[in-house]
Amino acid sequence: MAETKAPNTSEEQLITDHLDIWTTAIEQKSSAGRGSSKKFSLHGIKKLRELILELAVRGKLVPQDPNDEPASVLLERIAAEKAQLVKDKKIKKPKALPEISEEEEPFELPKGWELVRFNDLGEWGAGSTPRRGNIEYYDGSIPWFKSGELNSDYISESEEHISELALKETSVRYNNIGDVLVAMYGATIGKTSILTVRATTNQAVCACTPFNGFKNTFLLMLLKASKSRLIGMGAGGAQPNISREKIINTVIALPPTSEQQRIVAKVDELMSLCDALEVQTENSITAHQTLVEVLLEALLKAPEQGATPEQTAQQFQQNWQRLSEHFDTLFTTTASIDTLKQTILQLAVMGKLVPQNPNDEPAAKLLERIAAEKAQLIKDKKIKKQKPLPEITDEEKLYELPSGWVWSRFGDLFKSFSNGLYKPSKFYTDEGVISLRMYNIQNGYIDFAGAKRVEVEPTELAQFILEPNDLLINRVNSKELVGKTAIIPESEEPLVYESMNMRAKPFIEHLSAQYLNLFMMTKVAQNFISSFAKEAVGQASINQGQVSSIIIPLPPFKEQHRIVAKVDELMALCDQLKARLTDAQTTKLHLTDAIVEQAL
Incomplete structure (x- = not known):
């Protein structure tokens, strides 16, 4: 056995000396939309919690006391009991x-500790589910816990209750106050709680009554x-489970009773610290994201009533200057980027991203030519006559457009809209035509990964x-x-599309399809979609x-192309910045894991 010793100073300092690592090692769950606590995982604090528990069960969190009664004596009393x-x-x-x-x-093992199995420390038993057909079984006062309800250290309220009759006739284990429950099924494996009431459980929960x-x-x-370890022992495919037998066979290290109390007290203290760090970190992230949103929204603000174009431009420049001066400290998370x-997308469709050129042909002329071409196509029976779209009212116009721009209905800019091909999955083949599904549409471009092929008739x-x-x-x-x-790109082979998609054919002789696609990625367009x-x-x-029926702000043809080019340039810069942040964050995650590994 190891010599009696206190935990190493380095082990004690692991928690306090690396607070910056624990609190900044953050793992992104999703890069879409606005930032929130649901879109990131505090990986560093999670690893800190795991480290605290692991140090505790190895005897490295609190000092050993040579005056403590050894665990071997405790085991003798337990055996007699x-x-x-x-x-x-x-x-x-x-x-x-x-x-x-x-x-x-x-x-x-530290001195005074002993290796035991969970079975040596208490009386273990699983619950069961009374027959659902018997209403009397579920009309009672005995709390009946399921694995998903083990959500806190102490539990007393259950969603369902069973009767004394069910307890008697189905031999359901009746657990005591103070018994410890552990979940054995699916995503809940390893969740654990202490009962503060007498209660029973279903068969997905194992209970232990600890010995004195x-x-x-x-x-x-x-x-x-x-x-x-318990999760690793799970078996059963998509919904793994562990058995009571596997739990009671698990080997653990048992400290003296007095040291158990000291360890629990220390763990509680450090977990409270983790709770505080978690709240502080989440609040900091939320505050940072709120600041970013407030400053960016200032760029999108409508000009004050009566403001001249020069005053509006000056106000925009001031807001941009304030933002650019703190760029390095503001855009430090994927959510902020x-x-x-x-x-950037919204500024683009408001005419604030590139300068207007008074020599550009106004967008109203584009609409006249599109209308004339559409009328000719209908006359030539190349497209069907469409139901006229309603005039755009002043109430629908979201903001004042720059000179040369015009509001248009989305439908007036396209030759046709049509739903896709319906082919059940049994028609998928290795030799057919590529058939694009809803999963292939990604952030404005086609992602061919996972695209299926399908046999089609010539008419299809x-x-x-x-x-x-x-x-x-x-x-x-x-x-x-x-x-x-x-946007559909150039392709060396034919592409078709499936029924959950819609194809829109723009008048590309008069419009930039890329601008139309860009508009559909803006918050304005997304709000239209969400509304109906x-x-x-x-x-x-x-x-x-x-x-x-969606209304779109339409710039002159040449300005559409200037906008698309500028957006592409700025999005590439954002992606480069995000890639650097991701690399730095990955390094922090690896560093956190390395600190934990070295500590153990």
């Missing part, structure tokens, strides 16, 4: 488990520290073939993704008429 309980027929004689082998010893001298709070902590990208190919600069729109998808668009997207069974949908 267990024998008496068996003799009194209060518990069944447990099945003898194998001696702990050298291979099972996880680490060198073994603290239930220490067992709770041991189970938390063992969570990854995503907000910047959305602001003619009807559903996609051409470069066609706009592909998600017609049916989740609420967040319906209405997303992408109907949701059913987890899927939202839009139709051709709704998309046609």
Whole structure:
């Protein structure tokens, strides 16, 4: 056994000396939309919690006291208590488990500690589910906990209750106050709680009544520290589970009773510190993102009533200057960069991203030519006559447009809208035509990863073939993704599209398809989509008429191209900045993991 010792100073300092690492090692869950605590994981604090538990169960968190009664004496008393309980027929004689082998010893034990199995420390039993058909079973006062309800260290309120009859006739284990519960099924494996009421559980929960001298709070902590091991023992595919037998066979290190109490107290103290760090970090991230949004929204503000163009330009310049002076400290998270990208798009369609050229042909002339060409196509029976779209009212105009711009209905800019090809998955093949699905539309471009191929008849190919600069729109998808668009690129082979998508064919002789696609990625367009997207069974949908009714700010033709070029340039810079941030963040995550590994 190891010599009696206090924890190393370096081990004690691990927690306090690396606070900057614990609080800044943050893992992004999603880069879409606005930042919130739901879109990042505080990886550093999570690893700190794991480190605290691991140091605790290895005897490295608090000093050993040579005056403590050794754990071996505690085990002798537990064995005597267990024998008496068996003799009194209060518990069944447990099945003898194998001696702990050298291979099972996880680490060198501190003096006074002993290796044991969970089975040695208490009486373990799983619950069950009474027959659902018997209403009397579920009309009672006994709390009946399921694995998903183990959400805190102490629990007392259950969603369901069963009766004394169910308890008797189904032999459901009735657990005592102070018993420790551990979940054994699916995503909840390893979740654990202490009961503060007498209660029972379903079969996905195992309960332990600790023997005298073994603290239930220490067992709770041991189970938390063992969570990854328990998950690793899970079997059963998509919904893994562990058995009572696997839990009770698990080997752990047992300290003296007095040290158990000191360890629990220290862990509680340090977990409270982690709680405070978590709140402080989340508040800091939220405040930072709020500041970014406020400063960026100032750029989008409508000019004050009565302001001259010169005054409006001056106000915009002042807001931009204030932002640019603090650029390095503001755009330090992926969420802030995503907000910047959305602001760039909005500035683009407000005419604030590139200067206007008074020599450009006004957009109103474009609309006249588009209307004339559409009329000729209808006359030549190349497209069907469309129902006229309503005039745009002053109330619909979202902001004042620059000179030369005009508001237009989205539908007036396209030759046609049509839904895609319906082919069940059984028609997918390795040899057919590439068929684009809703999953292939990504942030304004087509992602061919995972694209399927499908056999089509010549008439189907003619009807559903996609051409470069066609706009592909998600017609049916989740609420967040319906209405997303992408431009069809040049392709060496034919492309068709499936029924959950909509194809829109713009008058590319008079319009930039890239500008139309850019507009559909703005918050303005997304708000239009959200306002009429109907949701059913987890899927939202839009139709051709709704998309046609969207109003779009249309610049002169040449300015459309200048806007697209500037947006491409700025988005590339944002992506480079985000890539550097991601690399730096990855380094921090690796550093956090390395600190934990070295500590153990």
